[in-house]
Amino acid sequence: MSVILEKAQKLFLSDNDAKVQTGHEFETVNYLVNGKIGIIELNRPDKLNAFNQTMRSELQAAIEMADNNDDLRVIIIRGAGDHFSSGADLKELVSAKHGIEAQLLNEYKPFLSRIAQSKKIYMAVVQGAAAGIGGSLALNCDLVVMAEDACLFQAFAAIGLVPDGGASWHLVNKLGYKKAFELCVEADKLTAQECQTAGLVNRISDQASLQDDAFAWATKLASGAPLSQQYLKRLLQQAQRASLHDTIRQEALYQQFCFNSEDFKEGVNAFFDKRDASFTGK
Structure with a gap:
């Protein structure tokens, strides 16, 4: 030790x-x-x-x-x-x-x-x-x-x-x-x-x-999805000082980033396989 x-x-x-x-x-x-x-x-x-x-x-x-x-x-x-x-x-x-x-x-x-x-x-x-x-x-x-x-x-x-x-x-x-x-x-x-x-x-x-x-x-x-967590942290911080209109646009942008990720695919597959997801942050 x-x-x-x-x-x-x-x-x-x-x-x-x-x-x-x-x-x-x-x-x-x-x-x-x-x-x-x-x-x-x-x-x-x-x-x-x-x-x-x-x-x-x-x-x-x-x-x-x-x-x-x-x-x-x-x-x-x-x-x-x-x-x-x-x-x-x-x-x-x-x-x-x-x-x-x-x-x-x-x-x-x-x-x-x-x-x-x-x-x-x-x-x-x-x-x-x-x-x-x-x-x-x-x-x-x-x-x-x-x-x-x-x-x-x-x-x-x-x-x-x-x-x-x-x-x-x-x-x-x-x-x-x-x-x-x-x-x-x-x-x-x-x-x-x-x-x-x-x-x-x-x-x-x-x-x-x-x-x-x-x-x-x-x-x-x-054990959660790192990309989802980092984007929602940023999104909520920005939402505190942004308009509803701007927030909806920012949500769409970050949602696209997450949608393109391997973690999203893993999350969906885990859901249908009825198992815990294994997220990698990619």
Whole structure:
């Protein structure tokens, strides 16, 4: 067993992690591969997985590694310890020499944009608090699974800041202006149930089964048709800002791409053969 796998064994959060095939050693991030599932784990549990410069850089690197691995279909992002992430490391933040704007645009935006633009499915698995830009990271994923006692914490206003990392976009689109304003100006929390009701979270699990439930869902999704998944991800993102007329045209275009694929032929054959389809992404 490699050194990284031996080290990772001590940090496993579920029985599924014991099947990890490979990984890469970072200082503040664990990157593991289990079949068609990539697992990226924020690993500063003693700091509540707060983002410092090293973690920002390593998360970007881990996401690039996962995104460039053609064997992976679903990428899970989670936090080690009791919390997903408490947001930015305030001790580092207050000593930022060049202000926060450049940091947000040059060190956070690249990995947030990479997730949004990726052909793969990204799933955030949230326990404890997802606060500040940690919450933004979770909301930026395609899917979110949350522990029943977890929360989304918009703490920015409590220290005189405003939401960042795209949080304001997600919140106002899901909650509406008035509720989003109240949440942010009060520096308040949303419970897991409130997040699910608002459409910010897909599923809720109890803490004990959170990781296994998320992995089971990721495994199911990883058996789906990759071309269909990547085009529907792009289509739904575009539909949020497009007209009905333009959306119908875009659907027709992507449908033609999928119709021409080997996966469509396999899906139809599997349907008539009454068997599970084996999709290849071609």
